[in-house]
Amino acid sequence: MxxxxxxxxxxxxxxxxxxxxxxxxxxxxxxxxxxxxxxxxxxxxxxxxxxxxxxxxxxxVSTHALMRGGVLQLRRWGLLDRVAASGAPAVRRATFHYGTDSMAVSLKPYAGVDALYAPRRxxxxxxxxxxxxxxxxxxxxxxxxxxxxxxxxxxxxxxxxxxxxxxxxxxxxxxxxxxxxxxxxxxxxxxxxxxxxxAHAAAYAYGYWPAADLDGYHWYYGDALSGGAIPTNDGLACVFVGGPPAVLAKAARDRRPAAAHRGLLARLDGGLADLTAAPPQGAVRFFRGMxxxxxxxxxxxxxxxxxxxxxxxxxxxxxxxxxxxxxxxxxxxxxxxxxxxxxxxxxxxxxxxxxxxxxxxxxxxxxxxxxxxxxxxxxxxxxxxxxxxxxxxxxxxxxxxxxxxxxxx
Structure with a gap:
């Protein structure tokens, strides 16, 4: 044939x-x-x-987090109920951490959207x-x-x-x-x-940890580093840390990925390091952007x-x-x-x-x-x-x- x-x-x-x-x-x-x-x-x-x-x-590779526009479209297409039924938790608050300061923002219902979601891909x-x-x-x-x-x-x-x-x-x-x-x-x-x-491209490391009680999206900004904790399916959170590629490469040199990831999180925020103290569910992965x-x-x-x-x-x-x-x-x-x-x-x-x-x-x-x-x-x-x-x-x-x-x- x-x-x-x-x-x-x-x-x-x-x-x-x-x-x-x-x-x-x-x-x-x-x-x-x-x-x-x-x-x-x-x-x-x-x-x-x-x-x-x-x-x-x-x-x-994914950041998982849907913003309001994406949730609105899934609702319009008749698919949002499937996302909610998957066990992806409804997110109604985002907390922004700037060093030792933090600011929580509650999601107000608007345009037919009263919650965000971050399903696994x-x-x-x-x-x-x-x-x-x-x-x-x-x-x-x-x-x-x-x-x-x-x-x-x-x-x-x-x-x-x-x-x-x-x-x-x-x-x-x-x-x-x-x-x-x-x-x-x-x-x-x-x-x-x-x-x-x-002109700029960052690098990231991410993995998944148990965090069933995580109260919404958490975004972190520190000294040449950023990070986040995103609640997703199965009671897990995607926890990532990002920064200039040279910074992440240096942190990963001669260290296992999970240890390098935790060390970077400790520099960014002690609470994030505590969240990832237990072994991750699966591998920690590094990703270079463009x-x-x-x-x-x-x-x-x-x-x-x-x-x-x-x-x-x-x-x-x-x-x-x-x-x-x-x-x-x-x-x-x-x-x-x-x-x-x-x-x-x-x-x-x-x-x-x-x-x-x-x-x-x-x-x-x-x-x-x-x-x-x-x-x-x-x-x-x-x-x-x-x-x-x-x-x-x-x-x-x-x-x-x-x-x-x-x-x-």
Whole structure:
């Protein structure tokens, strides 16, 4: 059998990863950004294939914390009840620690949101994938996208896939969406232009500890270090510490990851060190970030969503909310372009970029400065007030989104 032209019956019953379907959209990446985009496109009646090289249900690096805009969108999509039912605790207070000073802020009900959540990615991603499949999107975990297919004009017309056995085939689509993270293959293959970039990148270490009684989000700011304790599923808290890469590298030199992590937390706040005195549930991991980058998110036959198009330092704790926001903006643009007879779909995708940039650009310099870890407490407070204002404006914009992309007949 030719792997480039899989048998139709096998494709229909799922025994072969390829197909002869001409998809409306192929989404590369099946996590928050990709699964959300697929869900919304499928709900509008489009034929959607999602390809992700990772295992179904696998974990990934994440700050977990949903901001109000992200919770609002999950509620609008009818998925917030699933998140709450997963055991992710409702968060109604955030405490900001500046050295020995702290300030607690209670979440006021607004825009239909009275609590925040920070689900594990094994939970949130699965909820979005399940909802996407229920809507009719098809997910394939395991195959990797190695390149993009193009027509004679250079327009992207599909994706070239390879499975673990080395077989390759081409899936064709009107649009290929890169939702494959900050190292996006799709963005690299189309040479997506960078339209804004930051200058600073922090490094982080994180792990999970029992903390069933943790009262909401806790954010810490200290001498060239930052940190947080985020309540998540199974009575655990994700506890992280961040700072300049050289600082974390020095702390980890000749020490086990858990000991290096605890030593950094002790420098930041004694309470955090106490919280992590017991052995972690699983490994402590180190993660090096990269400077903020905002890419042009569309071109002939392709589009970008999530970290592939808009990356900000994890200290923003806004990555998941960004991904949900941009998935809805992109899906609405794609559906509008598909429904407009005789109109260039690129016009709608330009509108997607314009809306995304209005919300993303004001956040970038604030988060870039936070990522530098060169601030004092007074500046950190000012930066966080600015970030809060940007997020409030974003919530207002999300409230004005259409309820859902209209279904195409």
């Amino acid at each position: 030719n792997p480039h032209r899989p048998d139709t019956a096998q494709a229909a019953n799922g025994r072969w990863p390829g197909s002869q379907v001409n998809w409306d959209a192929i989404v590369v990446g099946g996590r928050v950004a990709g699964a959300s985009t697929a869900l919304l496109l499928a709900r509008a009646g489009l034929r959607v294939l999602v390809v992700d090289r990772a295992r179904r249900g696998s974990d990934t 094994t939970v949130l991603d699965a909820i979005l994938v399940d909802a996407g499949e229920e809507a009719g999107a098809r997910f394939r975990f395991g195959p990797a996208v190695t390149d993009l297919a193009r027509d004679d004009t250079g327009r992207v017309v599909g994706a070239i896939l390879r499975d673990h056995g080395g077989a390759t085939w081409t899936e064709r689509a009107r649009l290929v969406v890169g939702a494959d993270g900050r190292g996006s293959v799709v963005a690299g293959r189309v040479d997506a232009p960078t339209i804004a970039a930051g 400077p903020a980058r905002l890419r042009r998110p569309y071109g002939p036959g392709w589009a970008l969503v999530g970290d592939a198009g808009c990356w900000v330092d994890p200290l923003s704790t806004h990555g998941i909310t960004d991904a949900l926001r941009d998935a809805e903006l992109l899906a609405a643009a794609v559906v509008a372009g598909s429904a407009s007879e005789g109109r260039d779909a690129g016009i709608e995708l330009a509108g997607y970029q314009a809306q995304r940039d209005r919300m993303a650009l004001p956040m970038q310099p604030i988060v870039d400065r936070l990522a530098s870890h060169e601030w004092d407490f007074a500046e950190a407070r000012r930066l966080l007030r600015g970030l809060s204002s940007v997020m409030a404006d974003e919530v207002e914009a999300i409230r004005d989104f259409d309820p859902a992309p209209s279904r195409i007949a």
